[in-house]
Amino acid sequence: EAIELGPYAHFMQKEIFEQPSAVANTLEMILNAKSISPNLFGNKAEEVFSRTSNVLILACGTSYHAGLVARHWLESVAGIPCNVEIASEYRYRNPLADQATLVVGISQSGETADTLAAISYAKKLGHQYSLAICNVPESALIRQADLCFLTHAGPEIGVASTKAFTTQLATLLLLAMVLAKMRHKLSTKDERQMIMALRHLPVALQHTLQIESQVKIWAKSFAQKRHALFLGRGVHYPIAMEGALKLKEISYIHAEAYAAGELKHGPLALVDNEMPVVAIAPNDQLIGKLKSNLQEVHARGGELYVFADADSQIMQSKNLHVIRLSEHAGILSPILHTIPLQLLAYHVALVKGTDVDKPRNLAKAVTVE
Ligand code: G6P
Numbered sequence: 001e002a003i004e005l006g007p008y009a010h011f012m013q014k015e016i017f018e019q020p021s022a023v024a025n026t027l028e029m030i031l032n033a034k035s036i037s038p039n040l041f042g043n044k045a046e047e048v049f050s051r052t053s054n055v056l057i058l059a060c061g062t063s064y065h066a067g068l069v070a071r072h073w074l075e076s077v078a079g080i081p082c083n084v085e086i087a088s089e090y091r092y093r094n095p096l097a098d099q100a101t102l103v104v105g106i107s108q109s110g111e112t113a114d115t116l117a118a119i120s121y122a123k124k125l126g127h128q129y130s131l132a133i134c135n136v137p138e139s140a141l142i143r144q145a146d147l148c149f150l151t152h153a154g155p156e157i158g159v160a161s162t163k164a165f166t167t168q169l170a171t172l173l174l175l176a177m178v179l180a181k182m183r184h185k186l187s188t189k190d191e192r193q194m195i196m197a198l199r200h201l202p203v204a205l206q207h208t209l210q211i212e213s214q215v216k217i218w219a220k221s222f223a224q225k226r227h228a229l230f231l232g233r234g235v236h237y238p239i240a241m242e243g244a245l246k247l248k249e250i251s252y253i254h255a256e257a258y259a260a261g262e263l264k265h266g267p268l269a270l271v272d273n274e275m276p277v278v279a280i281a282p283n284d285q286l287i288g289k290l291k292s293n294l295q296e297v298h299a300r301g302g303e304l305y306v307f308a309d310a311d312s313q314i315m316q317s318k319n320l321h322v323i324r325l326s327e328h329a330g331i332l333s334p335i336l337h338t339i340p341l342q343l344l345a346y347h348v349a350l351v352k353g354t355d356v357d358k359p360r361n362l363a364k365a366v367t368v369e
Contacts, residue, residue, distance in 0.1 A: 003155055010356045012158035016342050020202040022163040023170050025152035031199050038178050042147040048129045049182050052102040055082040058090055058118040059106040062161040066106050068238035069334050070172035078180035087118035097126030104131045108164035109365035110139025133171050135164050158357045159364050160249045162342050169335045197332055208339040214323045215340055218305055219347030225276055230257040232280040233290050239334045240280055243341030250349040250359050260293035271302040280337050281308040283328035307340045
């Protein structure tokens with residue numbers, strides 16, 4: 001294969017470890033800048049964004065999860081309403097169109113049939129402008145969209161998407177910042193602080209990757225299980241969804257993500273010592289609520305595997321295993337919390353001996369319906 005594995009056993013592992021440089025390459029244009037400009041998204045972006053009062057994100061698979069994270073940022077940073085839809089659902093509904101809604105297509109390959117068709121459909125319905133966030137320059141999505149931003153993740157070979165996801169997230173945060181700035185919702189001071197945080201992101205990712213040896217230990221007990229539940233809240237709920245997707249894609253363990261507050265409305269009935277419960281526990285404003293959700297699982301004999309921030313104050317105890325990341329990373333937290341979940345899926349798959357880079361029945365780009 002033209003692209004070398006180097007010291008890695010699989011492309012997926014290589015791509016997980018490439019994330020610091022993939023994100024740095026994607027953010028290159030702003031890393032030395034003092035301020036951000038709409039031109040990052042193309043020459044026409046300033047004009048288009050000045051007419052944008054809503055965002056509609058269309059995507060599939062992992063890219064859809066990136067969209068779900070972006071909704072939180074677009075609302076909280078830019079104060080802009082945002083809908084996120086699975087492309088294959090959107091294209092067969094009769095949604096209402098609105099000229100002031102910017103349609104954002106997110107796709108690693110830029111060739112996913114449902115995403116391309118959903119964006120064409122949105123335009124046909126009367127949405128005026130589209131923006132592509134894509135990793136492949138000459139792809140159909142890039143050709144089709146009015147504006148574009150290329151994630152510079154480099155070729156992604158593993159079927160399970162990893163570095164494309166984190167570069168999409170970095171890009172979507174930039175989009176939220178640009179829209180916020182144009183809508184006078186971002187002070188110069190906040191803009192500088194966010195640029196500084198983004199500048200530090202590759203280093204923070206590198207640091208997070210160092211938990212690999214701890215995750216490997218968890219992977220051994222996971223590989224014996226048939227089901228797993230992933231819990232998150234707020235902006236980390238889509239990260240739990242992505243963690244569950246990674247695990248099912250490559251280890252074939254049935255995994256389901258739940259918004260932790262929904263536990264009591266069903267999944268709590270499934271909890272026993274045979275079903276590991278993975279929780280994402282950042283030290284954000286929802287940590288208190290999350291802790292009570294974890295207590296609900298613990299009290300019912302569930303086995304918890306918690307990825308906590310260093311300052312989340314969750315103590316290890318019987319049936320409650322904790323791996324600590326750095327202190328809470330603020331708005332960048334969902335990007336950093338993605339890493340341990342990718343590593344978990346990867347190491348569980350290794351123990352199970354599945355075909356990590358080419359899982360059964362799946363394709364890298366789904367170009368037919
Ligand atoms: C396939 C891949 C996934 C990917 C999804 C969307 O299912 O196996 O990894 O997330 O397609 O692909 P896209 O290229 O549009 O991001």
